[in-house]
Every structure is written in C-alpha cells, then in structure tokens.
C-alpha cells in the first residue's frame with residue numbers, strides 16, 4: 001500500500017544535525033557519562049555549564065573545569081539552574097533527582113536527555129564517528145547501545161581514509177562558488193555543477209586541490225563544464241571549456 005512511494009516505517013527517530021553552537025547546555029553530574037556528554041556538546045561549539053559537587057567529578061570533567069572549557073557550579077542541582085538554558089543533559093547516579101529534573105524541564109519546555117531513562121528523553125544520543133566536517137551517527141533506537149558502537153566502528157573501518165579532508169575541500173569550493181555565482185536564480189546551475197564536480201573528481205584529487213586550483217576550476221562554472229584536476233593544471237586550461245561533455249554526461 002505504498003502507492004509507488006517509499007513506505008512509511010514508523011518506530012524510528014528523526015535524526016537531525018542540531019545546531020547548538022553558542023547555545024547554553026546544562027550538564028547535571030560530573031561522572032563518566034557526563035564526561036562523554038560534555039565532549040559531544042563542546043564538539044558542537046555549545047556553551048556548557050556543569051553542575052555537580054566537586055568531589056563527584058571524574059578526572060576528565062575536572063580537567064575541563066580547571067581549563068575553563070566549561071562553566072562549573074560546585075553543588076547539587078537546584079531548579080534555578082534551568083534559567084536561560086537551551087538543553088539539559090543529566091548523568092547522575094540518583095534516579096529520583098533525575099525524574100525531578102525531567103519534570104521541571106517539561107514544565108519549562110526545555111529539551112532534555114536523562115541518561116539511562118529512555119522514557120525521560122526528548123532525544124537519545126548515538127554512537128558517532130567524526131572525521132573533520134564528517135559526522136556519522138548510528139542509533140539503534142534504544143535497542144542495543146553497545147551494538148550501535150560496534151556498527152559505528154565497522155562503518156568507520158570501511159570509509160576511505162581521506163573522506164574528511166575531501167569534504168573539507170568541497171566545503172571551501174562551495175563557499176567560493178557562492179561568491180562567484182551569488183544569485184538565488186543560479187541555484188539549479190550551481191547545484192548541478194557542484195554535483196558533477198563531486199561525481200567526476202576522485203577523493204584524492206579533491207584533497208589535493210589547492211586554492212589556485214579552485215580559482216581555475218571556478219573559471220569553468222560559467223560555461224558549465226567540469227575539467228579534471230590534470231586539465232586545470234595544464235598550460236592551456238581554456239581548451240577544456242569548449243567540450244561540455246568530456247564523456248561524463
């Protein structure tokens with residue numbers, strides 16, 4: 001009964017890339033689980049406040065506090081800690097405190113994750129592979145977190161080892177292209193040309209492309225052609241602007 005369209009398969013999560021940069025995240029607890037949460041949100045450029053009695057901090061959290069990577073409140077949680085907070089992550093070894101915090105977050109409509117209590121989570125964490133701008137998150141939707149970690153490692157093993165660097169170069173090229181062709185109406189042409197570059201260039205060539213190569217390559221955006229890295233490095237790259245096909249499309 002899909003009418004020719006993708007069938008709906010409920011029971012999953014909506015996996016998004018949350019832009020938490022410069023937003024305030026409150027982490028309650030300072031043990032091992034909190035340490036993982038803190039690193040996750042710092043990697044997304046959030047502003048982090050940790051609330052926990054100092055004698056409960058593990059080595060990693062104490063390091064981040066002492067180095068000013070997070071703000072620190074040396075006591076147990078109090079409801080006023082929720083003022084002006086965009087996200088709450090609890091990792092405390094006290095289920096009653098956890099549930100109290102969850103209830104307060106819901107009253108105040110603050111998105112929260114209560115470690116170890118899936119029914120008290122607006123979102124779950126996943127197992128994440130990171131390589132520069134590339135992030136891959138695996139979720140088993142609460143079924144098997146250890147398996148999520150195993151699958152994540154398996155995926156990472158099978159990725160080309162230069163993929164993060166290649167994506168970084170493509171990001172730079174795309175930002176330059178937006179300057180060369182800033183008009184909204186050019187969107188379809190921009191997107192088609194960028195897709196052709198990604199399809200026809202090898203990852204190694206993308207990684208090797210320097211800013212001079214990018215400027216030369218962008219010179220072919222106007223005629224709508226996509227030469228190779230070797231083409232744009234030859235003495236007379238202009239000759240490649242005329243044949244729109246190069247046999248690729």
Ligand SMILES: C[C@@]1(CC(=O)O)C2=NC(=C\c3[nH]c(c(CCC(=O)O)c3CC(=O)O)Cc3[nH]c(c(CC(=O)O)c3CCC(=O)O)/C=C3\N/C(=C\2)[C@@H](CCC(=O)O)[C@]3(C)CC(=O)O)/[C@H]1CCC(=O)O
Nearest residue numbers: 116118124125126127139140141142143144145146148149
């Ligand atoms: C992926 C990862 C991310 C992270 O936390 O950063 C993550 N858990 C990780 C590890 C892990 N957690 C646990 C073990 C012990 C072995 C095992 O139970 O499998 C291990 C393995 C280990 O430590 O190696 C125990 C555990 N976890 C939850 C419960 C409660 C319950 O299930 O009811 C219990 C106690 C169960 C019990 O008492 O028996 C619940 C959740 N854990 C989640 C995420 C969310 C679902 C994600 C998903 O399903 O994909 C969810 C729902 C909520 C949340 O926490 O957001 C991270 C791996 C990171 C990595 O290594 O890459």
Ligand SMILES: NC(=O)c1ccc[n+]([C@@H]2O[C@H](COP(=O)([O-])OP(=O)(O)OC[C@H]3O[C@@H](n4cnc5c(N)ncnc54)[C@H](O)[C@@H]3O)[C@@H](O)[C@H]2O)c1
Nearest residue numbers: 029030031032033051052056076077091092093097115116
């Ligand atoms: N979801 C997961 O992946 C996962 C995995 C392992 C454990 N857990 C659960 O996460 C929780 C934390 O685990 P942990 O290993 O980090 O524990 P931990 O004992 O190392 O740390 C608990 C921390 O909570 C702090 N704390 C306790 N009461 C507090 C309060 N009222 N206000 C502020 N801080 C308070 C303590 O000072 C300490 O820093 C436990 O409930 C554990 O079962 C979840």
